[in-house]
Amino acid sequence: MCTSKRQMRLGAFIMATGHHIAAWRHPEAQADAGLNIDHYRELAQTAERGKFDLVFVADSPAGWDRAKDHEALRRTAQGAHFEPLTLWAALSQVTKHIGFVATASTTYEDPYLLARRFASLDYISKGRAAWNVVTTGADVSKNFSIAGHPAHADRYERAEEFVDLVKGLWDSYEDDAFIRDKESGVYLDPDKVHLVDHKGKFFSVAGPLNVGRPVQGYPVIVQAGASEPGRELAARTAEMIFTANQTFEDAQEFYSDVKGRLARYGRRPDELLISPGIFPVLGGTEAEAQANYDHIQSLVHPSIAWNILARHYKGIDLSGYSLDDPAPPLPENTELNKSRLKLVSDLVSRNNLTLRQFYLAVATARGHRTVVGTPEQIADAMQSWFENGAADAFNIMPPILPTALTDFVDQVVPILRKRGLFRHEYEGTTLRENLGLQRPPNGFVVQARQQQVQAVV
Numbered sequence: 297m298c299t300s301k302r303q304m305r306l307g308a309f310i311m312a313t314g315h316h317i318a319a320w321r322h323p324e325a326q327a328d329a330g331l332n333i334d335h336y337r338e339l340a341q342t343a344e345r346g347k348f349d350l351v352f353v354a355d356s357p358a359g360w361d362r363a364k365d366h367e368a369l370r371r372t373a374q375g376a377h378f379e380p381l382t383l384w385a386a387l388s389q390v391t392k393h394i395g396f397v398a399t400a401s402t403t404y405e406d407p408y409l410l411a412r413r414f415a416s417l418d419y420i421s422k423g424r425a426a427w428n429v430v431t432t433g434a435d436v437s438k439n440f441s442i443a444g445h446p447a448h449a450d451r452y453e454r455a456e457e458f459v460d461l462v463k464g465l466w467d468s469y470e471d472d473a474f475i476r477d478k479e480s481g482v483y484l485d486p487d488k489v490h491l492v493d494h495k496g497k498f499f500s501v502a503g504p505l506n507v508g509r510p511v512q513g514y515p516v517i518v519q520a521g522a523s524e525p526g527r528e529l530a531a532r533t534a535e536m537i538f539t540a541n542q543t544f545e546d547a548q549e550f551y552s553d554v555k556g557r558l559a560r561y562g563r564r565p566d567e568l569l570i571s572p573g574i575f576p577v578l579g580g581t582e583a584e585a586q587a588n589y590d591h592i593q594s595l596v597h598p599s600i601a602w603n604i605l606a607r608h609y610k611g612i613d614l615s616g617y618s619l620d621d622p623a624p625p626l627p628e629n630t631e632l633n634k635s636r637l638k639l640v641s642d643l644v645s646r647n648n649l650t651l652r653q654f655y656l657a658v659a660t661a662r663g664h665r666t667v668v669g670t671p672e673q674i675a676d677a678m679q680s681w682f683e684n685g686a687a688d689a690f691n692i693m694p695p696i697l698p699t700a701l702t703d704f705v706d707q708v709v710p711i712l713r714k715r716g717l718f719r720h721e722y723e724g725t726t727l728r729e730n731l732g733l734q735r736p737p738n739g740f741v742v743q744a745r746q747q748q749v750q751a752v753v
């Protein structure tokens with residue numbers, strides 16, 4: 297059923313056993329989730345049954361730095377999980393419509409190899425690949441034989457060059473470069489193969505790529521940074537932004553700020569979809585939802601509570617504090633996740649939280665918006681942001697997996713449909729078509745046309 301009413305886009309932000317830090321201890325959680333392909337298959341198929349646009353796994357090329365804190369390492373279930381592109385390639389074979397967002401780092405990956413993997417995934421999934429472009433906030437340099445984690449500004453400078461280079465590599469072959477005429481023995485039109493011949497500050501890459509032009513032209517470009525350089529990179533290159541906002545005002549500010557930058561790059565507001573995260577705790581009644589919330593919070597072991605605090609108060613001695621003391625101000629600056637630090641600092645100061653209230657607020661979804669209520673109330677919380685310039689899409693962050701995703705699909709999605717806010721059927725076959733995004737032309741073809749026009753003028 298086609299409708300002209302603006303439609304919400306939905307992503308299932310999957311995190312192994314669930315987003316809550318103690319999710320694995322919940323009776324409904326799949327404790328071995330991170331390394332259980334059948335679990336991920338079920339999640340991808342559930343999201344597709346709900347007609348979600350995409351599934352997404354966050355990723356960082358390292359085990360958790362909690363290795364320093366043995367007690368925390370002993371008690372958390374987020375240290376080991378599949379590499380995203382490998383996982384999505386497998387699940388693309390047991391799904392038909394759902395898109396696959398894989399995270400890959402512009403700081404620790406190689407552009408040629410990355411371009412090849414995403415182009416391959418886009419063919420293997422028949423046009424459903426997307427790249428979550430991250431500069432990797434966490435210091436994982438110890439795994440990459442380099443002397444230290446690059447500074448925030450340097451990471452973004454490298455990311456700007458990295459994204460352009462990858463797009464140039466994806467444009468190595470024009471869409472109709474392959475002739476494959478057995479009769480004449482002509483397989484390829486060399487005039488439609490392009491060398492990127494890139495020489496930049498960080499990279500020197502000749503090309504061409506050894507995979508044809510991706511089915512979608514380019515896999516969909518997603519980004520998740522919110523600092524000044526993060527917003528600028530997104531305004532110039534991203535088609536979807538994953539973001540974290542606690543309040544409606546912050547979400548609106550972010551939405552209008554980033555959309556306001558697009559014209560500078562000749563882009564329209566609908567070419568970039570903004571997707572805040574939401575951690576929905578459902579219940580048949582408000583009281584039941586609150587009971588579900590209290591139960592999962594009760595699963596946080598005290599050592600995990602202090603570990604959460606220690607990670608946020610890096611370099612600050614908390615030994616003299618009790619959990620019911622007012623939370624002291626968080627460290628001012630970081631070369632890691634700038635916007636996330638600001639988000640949690642505002643959370644503490646705006647609400648005068650105690651240390652206990654602070655760790656509980658972070659234990660759910662690491663600073664993303666938490667909504668506790670009935671399916672109607674969750675739908676209301678999404679509709680108000682969607683209809684008032686704060687969101688085009690939502691990254692659904694199920695507290696416990698698999699059940700919380702199934703509950704959302706069975707209880708909230710029907711309400712969103714009844715309100716005419718969400719699709720009944722997929723619109724297209726590729727992720728781009730379902731997101732309403734254009735297929736980008738080949739950059740070399742555009743360039744050649746512009747040169748022809750200039751030659752004539």
Ligand SMILES: Cc1cc2nc3c(=O)[nH]c(=O)nc-3n(C[C@H](O)[C@H](O)[C@H](O)COP(=O)(O)O)c2cc1C
Pocket residue numbers: 353354355356399428429430431432433434448520521522523524525526527538539540573632633634635636691
């Ligand atoms: C929804 C969401 C998902 C993210 N996923 C990842 C991820 O998978 N890997 C990663 O290293 N960073 C991830 N990030 C962190 C961002 O890439 C970025 O480092 C962070 O938002 C801070 O960016 P800033 O320093 O530009 O403010 C994610 C952020 C958000 C909001």
